[in-house]
Amino acid sequence: MHDTTHCLSSYKWKPMGFKEASSTTIFCLLLLFCLGCRCLASELVATQAATLKVDASPQSARKIPETLFGIFFEEINHAGAGGIWAELVSNRGFEAGGPHTPSNIDPWSIIGDDSSVFVATDRTSCFSRNNVALRMEVLCDDCPTAGVGIYNPGFWGMNIEDGKAYNLVMYVKSPETTDLTVSLTSSDGLQNLASTTITVSGTSNWTKLEQKLVAKGTNRTSRLQITTNKKGVVWFDQVSLMPEDTYKGHGFRTELISMLLDLKPRFLRFPGGCFVEGDWLRNAFRWRESIGPWEERPGHFGDVWHYWTDDGLGYYEFLQLAEDLGAAPIWVFNNGVSHNDEVDTAAIAPFVKDVLDSLEFARGSADSTWGSVRAAMGHPEPFPVKYVAIGNEDCGKKFYRGNYIKFYNAIRQAYPDIQMISNCDGSSKPLDHPADLYDFHVYTDSKTLFNMKSTFDRTSRSGPKAFVSEYAVWRSDAGRGSLLASLAEAAFLTGLEKNSDIVQMASYAPLFVNDNDRTWNPDAIVFNSWQHYGTPSYWMQTLFRESSGAMLHPITISSSYSGSLAASAITWQDSENSFLRVKVVNFGSDAVSLTISTTGLQASVNALGSTTTVLTSWNVMDENSFSNPNKVAPVKSELSNAAEQMQVTLAPHSFSTFDLALAPSKLVAEM
Structure with missing residues (x-):
């Protein structure tokens, strides 16, 4: 990520959202597209040739x-808190208002008025690392029948669905026996979706209460409320509500994880980005404070993106997510540098020790100091952390290089197999320090990124590999996720494929955005409490998911129009079949008659089973939305003329793939 003004930080051919069509339908769509642009049908195939x-x-x-x-x-745009992490309660531990009490308890609110109920935070929690709790005093002798109390709307409303179960956990204490009614209701409290009464025994000790609530109705903007009719005092802390149904029971929203699985990601870089640095070091992500029982995690204010996270999605959960996705974890840690302050290299030793401990937590045996903590959390087997990034976008900072060397030497000695990633760009000149990989970040306009497909053509083949860890088209060319942006990005990725002898990894940014917190546009996946969709840039990435580990073949394009075309060719296979895939981006406004000529195949092409997939739309600035989530999505059809020599038509402003089914071959068998 850059600074806060521009900072971020078995195969199934038919993924969710793909639309299928016959080749005739595809032609008709292209014809209609062309007519929409006020050109003749003949121009669809005759305007340009290549x-x-x-x-x-x-x-x-x-x-x-x-x-x-x-x-x-x-963690930007509420990607985790209020996003893939399924916790429904916002500010569940009442810590978001800061350590000094009384403090702000937003978004919690009272049910009743000041004459009937009074709430304020104090420091009486039983948890030493997060000792703020909420004291509620019921003042009314004759309370309303519905009771008085508190409610939490979650992150812009809780999605409660009929028949589904939700697990409530909360800590309470009260000097007198009190009945509490816990309910899931509509945002105005009038529709009761689930309710139960819990008796709190009079005691000065904190009690952990657990209850399963089963919804008898659906409401997309629900709230959790806790009420009582009895005068007296009750304390609350760590009030959590989680759907019983999460991905593999690991706390993640299943439908959002499914979107990630459809990308077949080979790695997961986490947790940032600028989120790792913080505007100030006091607000940087601290892995130690994000592990262990969730109730004991203090949480922290992410001052770069301006919201509180309770760190329920912590270091352990990220490692678990990588494992669930079948992706290699890439741990980006703070190197003693934030946006506004730094630790002198002479004083960096505690930070180095902290990172070594984090690696022992991930990789250590179950009987090691930190490995035993991981094992106690439910994962006795080590996590295979083999990549770490020493900081994020800190290359120009005063103490970065000195700090970097301290981290590099310590990690290399303790874990010689770990690949270390420098923040300094080595694509145009050699690095002045050792590294296995270097970060390369680019956010720019569509024309520039399209032309950057040749950027790494000129990079030295010696030295560390490139990790294009953040790329995207943004600002006016991108809107909230345009077709135009995705086409430029696709062209850029064909260049990364061509240069994959020195480019080892690449990832789009940002990945997620909660539609209620669009701090950064565009993003790959958009969601709210109950809906989600992929932007064109998301769908573009699905057409590259077979590239990792595939065989790359040289291509040449001949045309006076070639400046608007980008292409690549790979051989890949699924569990049953092998394919030659040719990907072509037409960045121009003219249709192109393209002759694809293939030589050297060690297997014959079979038209049966060959397909083409096209990502395009009526307008190059078209976007997807909740109301039309597949307005710009890949359309797949049969490729009936598949052959070593074939002619196809590229729609204006389109990204097309041509998958030629192959008979078994020695080439594919060696992959």
């Missing part, structure tokens, strides 16, 4: 790294 030659011979093929395409998760 030839694409593919050398598919085994001797010219090169294997793409297994790790080439993955994902980058940053």
Whole structure:
């Protein structure tokens, strides 16, 4: 991420949202597209012509790294808190208002008025690392029948669905026996979706209460409320509500994780981004404070993106997420540098020790000091952390290089197999310090990114590999996620494929945005409490998911129009079949008649089973939305004329893939 003004930080061919059509339908769609642009039907195939030659011979093929395409998760736009992390209660521990009490308890509110109920935070919690609790005093002798109390609307409303179960956990204490009614209701409290009464025994000690609530109705903007009719005092702390149904029971929203699984990511870079640094070091992400029982995690204010996180989604959960996705974890840690303050290299030793401890937590045996903590959390087997990034976008900072060397030397000695990533760009000149990989970040306009497909053509083949850990088209060309942006990004990725001898990894940014907190536009996946959709940039990435570990073949394009075309060719296979995939981006406004000529194949092409997929739309600035989530989505059809020599039509402003089914071959068998 850059600074706060521009900072971020078995195969199934039919993924969610793909639309299928016959080849005739595709032609009609392209024809209608062209007519919409006020051109003649004949111009769809005659405006421009080009030839694409593919050398598919085994001797010219090169294997793409297994790790080439993955994902980058940053806690931005409420991507985690109020996003993929399924916790429904916002500010569940009442810590968001800060350590000094009384403090603000937003978004909690009272049910009743000041004459009937009074609430304020104090420091009486039983948890030493987060000792703020909420004291509620009921003042009325004759309280309303419905009771008085408190409610929490979650993150812009809780999605409660009929028949589903929700697990409530809360800590309470009261000097007198009190009945509490816990309910899930509509945002105005009038529709009761689930309710139960819990008796709190009179005691000065905190009691953990657990209850399952089963909804008898659906409401997308619900709230959790706790009420009583009895005068007296009750304290609350760590009030949590989680759906019983989460991905593999690990606390993640299933439908959002499904979107990630459809990308087949080979790595997960986490947790930032600027979130790692903080505007100030006091607000940087601290892994130690994000592990252990969730009730004991203090949480912290993410001052870069301006919201509180309770760190229920912590270091352990990120490692678990990577495992669940089948992705290699890439741990980005703070190197003693924030946006506004730094630790002198002479004083960096405690930070180095902290990172070594984090690696022992992930990789240590179950009987090691920190490995035993991981084991106690439910994962006795080590997590395979083999990549770490030493900071984020800190190369120009005063103490970065000195701090970097301290971290590098300590990690290399303790874990010689770990690949270390520098923040300094080595694409145009050699680094002045050791590294296995270097970060390369780019946020720019569509034309610039399209032309950057050749950026790494000029990069030295010696030295560390490139990790394009953040890329995207943004600002006016991107809107909230345009077709135009996705086409430029696709062209850029074909260049990364071509240069994958020195580009080892790449990931789009940002990954998620809660539609209620659009701090950064655009993003790959948009969601609210109950809906979600992929932007064109998300769908574009699904067409690269077979590239990691595939065989890359040289291509050449011949045309006076070639400046608007980008292409690549790979051989890949699923569990049953092998394919030659040719990907072509038409960045121009003219349709193109493209002749694809393939030589050197060690297997015949079978039209049966061959397909083409096209990502395009009526307008290059078209976007998806909750009301029309697949307005810009890939359309798949049969490729009936599939052959080593074939002619196809590229729609204006389109990204097309042509998958030619192959008979079993020695080339594919060696992949």
